[in-house]
Every structure is written in structure tokens, then in C-alpha cells.
Amino acid sequence: MARIIVVTSGKGGVGKTTTSASISTGLAKRGHKTVVIDFDVGLRNLDLIMNCERRVVYDFVNVIQGEATLNQALIRDKRVDTLYILPASQTREKEALTKDGVEKVINELSDRFDYIVCDSPAGIEHGALMALYYADEAVVVTNPEVSSVRDSDRILGILQSKSRRAEMGQDPVKEHLLLSRYNPDRVEKGEMLSVADVEEILAIPLLGVIPESQVVLNASNQGVPVILEEDSDAGQAYDDAVARLLGEEREHRFMTSQKKGFFSRMFKGG
Amino acid sequence: MSETAVSGVKQCFQLKSANVSMTALELYFFDNDDFESTLRDKISQAPGFFKDIPLIISLEKYEGLSSELDFFKIIGACRRHNIHVIGVRGGNDDQRRLARGASLALLPGGNQRDRDIDTAPATESAATEPTGNPTPARVENPGEPAPAKIINQPVRSGQQVYAPDGDLIILAPVQAGAEVLAAGNVHVYGPLRGRALAGIHGAEHARVFCQSLEAELVSIAGHYKISEDLQDNGWKTAVQIQLRDDLLVVTPLEKA
Numbered sequence: 214m215a216r217i218i219v220v221t222s223g224k225g226g227v228g229k230t231t232t233s234a235s236i237s238t239g240l241a242k243r244g245h246k247t248v249v250i251d252f253d254v255g256l257r258n259l260d261l262i263m264n265c266e267r268r269v270v271y272d273f274v275n276v277i278q279g280e281a282t283l284n285q286a287l288i289r290d291k292r293v294d295t296l297y298i299l300p301a302s303q304t305r306e307k308e309a310l311t312k313d314g315v316e317k318v319i320n321e322l323s324d325r326f327d328y329i330v331c332d333s334p335a336g337i338e339h340g341a342l343m344a345l346y347y348a349d350e351a352v353v354v355t356n357p358e359v360s361s362v363r364d365s366d367r368i369l370g371i372l373q374s375k376s377r378r379a380e381m382g383q384d385p386v387k388e389h390l391l392l393s394r395y396n397p398d399r400v401e402k403g404e405m406l407s408v409a410d411v412e413e414i415l416a417i418p419l420l421g422v423i424p425e426s427q428v429v430l431n432a433s434n435q436g437v438p439v440i441l442e443e444d445s446d447a448g449q450a451y452d453d454a455v456a457r458l459l460g461e462e463r464e465h466r467f468m469t470s471q472k473k474g475f476f477s478r479m480f481k482g483g
Numbered sequence: 484m485s486e487t488a489v490s491g492v493k494q495c496f497q498l499k500s501a502n503v504s505m506t507a508l509e510l511y512f513f514d515n516d517d518f519e520s521t522l523r524d525k526i527s528q529a530p531g532f533f534k535d536i537p538l539i540i541s542l543e544k545y546e547g548l549s550s551e552l553d554f555f556k557i558i559g560a561c562r563r564h565n566i567h568v569i570g571v572r573g574g575n576d577d578q579r580r581l582a583r584g585a586s587l588a589l590l591p592g593g594n595q596r597d598r599d600i601d602t603a604p605a606t607e608s609a610a611t612e613p614t615g616n617p618t619p620a621r622v623e624n625p626g627e628p629a630p631a632k633i634i635n636q637p638v639r640s641g642q643q644v645y646a647p648d649g650d651l652i653i654l655a656p657v658q659a660g661a662e663v664l665a666a667g668n669v670h671v672y673g674p675l676r677g678r679a680l681a682g683i684h685g686a687e688h689a690r691v692f693c694q695s696l697e698a699e700l701v702s703i704a705g706h707y708k709i710s711e712d713l714q715d716n717g718w719k720t721a722v723q724i725q726l727r728d729d730l731l732v733v734t735p736l737e738k739a
Contacts, residue, residue, distance in 0.1 A: 363658075363660060364640075366640040366659070369637075370641050370658075373639065374642065414658070416637050416656055
């Protein structure tokens, strides 16, 4: 039985797809058979970030509607061979994701993989609900700003009430907070919420803090999951997050501003 | 729902619709000795509770003969234990005639009770609640209050938690965009960032307690204050909020 992890946020543009790509790559790199599913029907992005957009023939909706088999639709990653991608349909309506259809696909994947990562679309509509319905764990991606925090809170409420685990009265979905686009300098200036602020408001355990970085954008544009940029702080932060997801204890990093150079060292006194 | 009379002419009194939670004695049969010994038994379990309470005799489950029903003896036995029998509920015509003969008020039986302006017991006083949804007189387990609803998890944005009968106790944050409602008091052992409505059936004595007041709105029995009006007093501190003279009053919760 696979562990099903949904990457969700409520708000758009906070880094769900970037996170899905990195977490699934990170899990696969550690030898776990992993599949990442793009639930964003009509706004397909994951294939771009995973650099497999030219290899998409069949998609998630084709499989649900019986027009293709899973084997035909799954795309094997070229960099990490235990990683597969199930792309979203760009042309269908998101109502094509029926509960029964999604369950059938998830059950089939569940026999073959260790981890199923569900990349949720933004919002709290049908697509997002389908992405989180079967989840065992949730990575809630949040930016350090008020509206993102509130949307995350909303999605946490939905996880508690509308997921399969909630409906069946099983143990609740395990929640993780992933704070992305974090800029310690701006936090110091009071322009951003701090890690402590967000943790205090959302009251769920912190999985990781991803620093705001140009590397993330560059990696996305080149179709490389940022976790593979092993020298970058964002890549290392994702690696830490994956380790923690697997139960490893790792100290949180990148939460305070880095000393940048000689002058800033001089003026900050150390 | 307002209590204030606005008419210029001062009347001697005014009739109000009232809902009181009362104890009912559900009588199955009547035997004077049995009655008194059972009564003594019950009272010995909670002597304080029964002192000077009003009592109604419920005849809905009475199985004995009407002729055995002696209200004067019942009233006498109760009187000896400082219990005031004020009326009967249910019963057939014969039984109700007997009750009227003993100067008892007649309350409708079955499910259509508590419409009681005319039959309202004369002894009720400050304990009355203003009108709202009728809270049916709880017959079983007198002395046991309506259970509080206890929530251990955060109430998230978009969620609503409702305690229709009693208090609501939340041992976690109430987030912005969440709403918590109770017929009685609302306790939040955490920050209150959303909306809290206490006394939603009109109980003006209901209060809201919280460890950190950051609410969007607080309401007691329909009187409310929004976040903007709450900023000046006790914001982000532990407070209680209550209704005094139709005004919401915020007072700090002093540490003992």
C-alpha cells in the first residue's frame, strides 16, 4: 500500500507544483517507488517543471475514462528511475475527475508504488477536493503573508472534514507546514510574517522552510526539480523537508538572514 | 427580544413570554407513603438542589386510577420538603379537573408545551430567560445541566461549530474566518480570531471567554461588536465578554 501525500495550499502561485516536483523527486532519489499526479486539469504545469512535456501522450483523464491504461499514461522520469509522472489533461473539464475514477487509479497505483504525490490545483473547488480526498498526509504550502496563511487554514479545515479519512472516521490526515518563498531579510524588516508567526497561527508541525531564491525560478524554467540543484539553499531545504517527511530529525535551516559579505558583516558586527 | 418598555405610560406590569427550565415529577401511580419515601430518598441525594424549587407534576405517564390521585396530599408532601408544586402537565380531563380543584396551573401536555404566558407560574422571577427557541423542560435527570460541547482541534477558517443546547468549549484556536456558536457560554482556550456568538437563543447571561481576544466579531444574545470596536480594550489578551445593560463589556481575566 502506498502512502498518499497531497501537496495543497488553497492559494495559487505559492509553489505547490514546485514542491510536488521536488518532494516526489526527493522520495524517488532515496529509492522509494514514487508517482506524482497532476490534478490541475486544464492548467497542466507539472510536466513542464519535470521536463517531460514532450513525452505526454495519454493523461490522467484518459486513464479515468478508460481510453488508456495506466502504463500508457505514466511517464518515467529520465533522471531518477524510480519516479513516474501522471500528467493532467489540458483539454478536458475538471469534472472529468470523478471520485470513483480517481479512486480506481489511486488503488491501481497504490499496488505498484511506495508513494503517491498528488499535486493539487489552487482553490477549494472540485479538483482540489479530489486531490486531497484520498490523502494520508498533506503538505500545506504557505507563503509568509496573511492571505496565504488564511487560505492554508481553510484548506486545513477541509482536510479535517472532507477527506476520506475524515469521512470514514479514521485517523486524521497528517498535516505538514511547508513555508516557501521565505526571505529572512524581509522578515527582519517586518515586511513578511516570520516562521514563528505562521506556525503560531496555523498550529501544525513545520516540515520545512524554503528560502526565496532565484534558483527556484531558473530550475522551473529549465524543467529541473529544484531539489536536484544540490548546491542551492532551496534545493537543500527541500532535501531536508523530504528527510523530515520520512521521519528523520533535521535541524531547520535558512530561517535567519545569511551574512552576505564583508560590509554587511562589518555593519552587523559579526 | 428587547426588554425595555418604550411606551410613555407607565403600567403596573407587563406580560412577557418566558421560558424556564423546570423540574417535572413524572408520576406513574400514587400512594401517599410510597410517594413521601421516594421523595425523601431523591432529596437526600441532592438536598441543595431541591430547596424551594418549583415543580410540575407530569401526568403523561400516569397509570394509576384517577380516583387515587390526591393532589392535596402531593402538595402537602412536597411542601414539607420545601418544594412548591405549581401545576400539572398532561393528564385526562378528570385528572386536570382535580388539579384545578387543588389550585394548580394546567400546562399543556405532549410536545406542544411552553407556550405559557397565561399559565406561567407565578413564582418565577429573575431566573427567566427572554424568548428564543423554547428550551423544553428537561424531565429526566433533574439537576444535570445540558452537556457542554468540547472541541479539541483548531476551528479553521470556513468551519462552523455549534452547541445548540449548552456551552461550547474549544481547547484550540478559533481561526479567522471560523465561527463558533452556543446557546450558552463560549470558552476558547486559545486565541479567538474568528467569530464567537454566545447566547444565540437569547440568553443574555451568556458570556464569551478567550485567552487572546483577536476576534472578528463577538456577539451575546444578538448584541455584537466587530473587530474594529474591540481593538481598544483587552485586544490580544485574556478577557471575558458579557452583556451589561445591553452593552458588551470586555474585562480582563485576572490571574488568580
